[in-house]
Amino acid sequence: MSAAADATATVRRSGREAELLQLPSWCGAAAASLAVCAVWAATTWIALHLRADVTLHTVALFVHLASLVLGLGAVLAIDYYGALWLTGRKTLREVLDFTAPLHVPVWAGLGGLLFSGAFLHPDLSSPLTCVKLGLVLLLSLNGVQASALHQRLAAVDGGPVSRRLMIRGAVTASVSQAAWWGAVAIGFLNSRH
Template sequence: MSYVPVSRRTIRRHRESERSTRRLVVALSAAAIVVWLLSVILSSLVNVDDGVHNVDLAVHDLFLVVAFGAIILVDWHGLLWLIGRRGLGEIIRLDGAATPLIWGGLAGLLATGVFLSPHLDNPMTELKLAAVLVLSLNGIMLIPLMRRLARLPADAEFTDLTRGQRIHMVACMVVSQLAWWTAIIIGFINAES
């Protein structure tokens, strides 16, 4: 281990950056909860005819393809980085490109979900909605880790991370996949009934 002298100003900027990241995570988490609640509440108040429902369902599915497709790509490349088959720089660039697709798709899912007339008294629907909230919050919880990863050299390997960072990354990937697949499977089951 080498010693690299760091100025007090650099240490202070790093601490300020960490504090601003924590504030951002709290603000985004609160916003995600409010938007999710608003979507659920509005979905119980809005009734549309079958024609609008069918168009909305098609648009909802398109947003699903965009968001989940980007998630699969990012998680797949993240897994490849974990096993040493991709470079960190590639993962960071891919994440930066996919992030607007993921969050835009998720926002579209919440907006179009309002017009799907979900059966909010159905336990499966409640589980789906909970999974959507979990996947939103999980994505927000990745922000601090991704910011730390972006400061590492482009050739850094998974084993260069601290144990806590490795656990954080793997746990978020697992939670992401579980929440997305839960919401998708329940959504298709509910659409059939």
């Protein structure tokens, strides 16, 4: 066997080995979902066990409101561009290019909401507060799924998008909006007590 044939066989073998070592695509989403659940549980634990003084409460309220503006604003922009694509007013490439950088402010806003909310003395005995916490967890897990959807749509790269992916996009946006606005409404109602 020649040196070139040995090198080709080695490359093929290492390529197959790398392929065998590659994790299934769902593993990344599963790990991210577990991380989201862990952060959610940690902030809920903090809310149960820590009492913020007036100054920390005031700072947490400001961070909470700023995080809401940041996160929800980015979500609204993403969903608006998604609607423009679904109605044929933007191409998929335009939408993906515009929305890709917006994932950072969405996650930063959501993280800020979770962390600051733990210092706002949420009444965890209130059914409304428990629903709000459930909505926050739902929108966080939906965000993990939305990131995976973004990658799937990017892989289409100019080709036709299946009806299934379009439906998945519409459901993702609907769940996102319902969870965000539901949490906002409950936060508003809770602030009046």
